[in-house]
Every structure is written in structure tokens, then in C-alpha cells.
Amino acid sequence: MLVCDPGTPCPYFSAYYEFLEAGRHFISNRAHGALGYSMAAAAGAHFGRPRAKVVAVMGDGSFGFTAGELETLVRCRIPLMMVVISNGSYGWIKAGQKTGFGERYYSVDFSRTDHARVAEAYGVKGWRVERPDALKPALAAAAEHGGPALVDIVTQPLHEAKAPVSEWVA
Numbered sequence: 001m002l003v004c005d006p007g008t009p010c011p012y013f014s015a016y017y018e019f020l021e022a023g024r025h026f027i028s029n030r031a032h033g034a035l036g037y038s039m040a041a042a043a044g045a046h047f048g049r050p051r052a053k054v055v056a057v058m059g060d061g062s063f064g065f066t067a068g069e070l071e072t073l074v075r076c077r078i079p080l081m082m083v084v085i086s087n088g089s090y091g092w093i094k095a096g097q098k099t100g101f102g103e104r105y106y107s108v109d110f111s112r113t114d115h116a117r118v119a120e121a122y123g124v125k126g127w128r129v130e131r132p133d134a135l136k137p138a139l140a141a142a143a144e145h146g147g148p149a150l151v152d153i154v155t156q157p158l159h160e161a162k163a164p165v166s167e168w169v170a
Helices: 009-016 037-048 060-075 091-100 115-122 132-144
Strands: 002-004 026-028 055-059 081-086 125-129 149-154
Touching (some): 002 009, 037 055, 037 081, 081 115
Parallel strands (some): 002 026, 002 055, 081 149, 125 149
8 A cells, every 4th residue: 555645745656656466555635735644644554454565655844744653653563664755845835836936935945854864763764765776775675674664765856856747847
């Protein structure tokens, strides 16, 4: 089961992720602005289907909204795999400000955080990915880990990318 936050992960997974087997599920609170949704929703999905592998994908802004719930995952032994798309901004909002407000940005940038180390402070196994060649091994290790795991992927800012959103593609 794949649970995505409505921010940065949603347009990419909606456009490009392919389910190669029947019985897979994609859950997103798309377009409702509920940053921090995926971690809690994925924990709930785990209780609904405890034998399924559940993955929560969130941006770093969403992680900031819900990081305290890492304690719950550890205490309740929820084997959730989390992926943080770390671009140092509220990417979806910033990309909208780029096209809708002539690149006048307001309150959308923040410092880069090592989310893997934050997760480890709570007792969650963490990996930080800063190079493309390190992504596949980190995701494989996190998927095999028996408890809560987090992969922090450092990316370019969304407003600089060619996101699959028609109004942003120039």
C-alpha cells in the first residue's frame, strides 16, 4: 500500500508510478492541503491490512507537521516504511507562487534537515540519500527492515523541476 501526502509526492506518483501487480493500493488526500497526512494514514492502513507492506511518502514540509508521531510508530511497533522527499521548501506552494505570482515567494523556504537523523533520535532506522546511485540500495534496505524505517531523499526544489503539472510546465 502506498500512501502519499498531497504536496510534492502526489503529482509525481499520480503521473509516473505503475502498479505492476493486482491488489496494490494508492491512497492520497490529493488537493486538500492536509500536510502531514501520509504518516498517520499509513499507520491506519497498517492496522487495516497488517500483512501488507505500507509505505508513506511525504515532503519535508509534511514531515515537519507530523515528526512527533515517529514515537507512536516505535512504541506501537508499526513497521512503516517512510520516504521523505527533501527539497528544503513547501514545494507545491512555492511552485504555485512561481507561476501564479511572478516568482514572488513568501514563507515557503526552510533549512535542509537530516530527517534520517531525526527519525533515528526516535528509534526509527534511517537512511539519507544524496546521490542517485544510493537511492535503490537505501529503498531496498528500508523495505527489508523489520521495523519503522525512513529514507530521506535530498532533491532539487520542486519549483526548479519539470513537475507533471500542466500549469507549471513551460
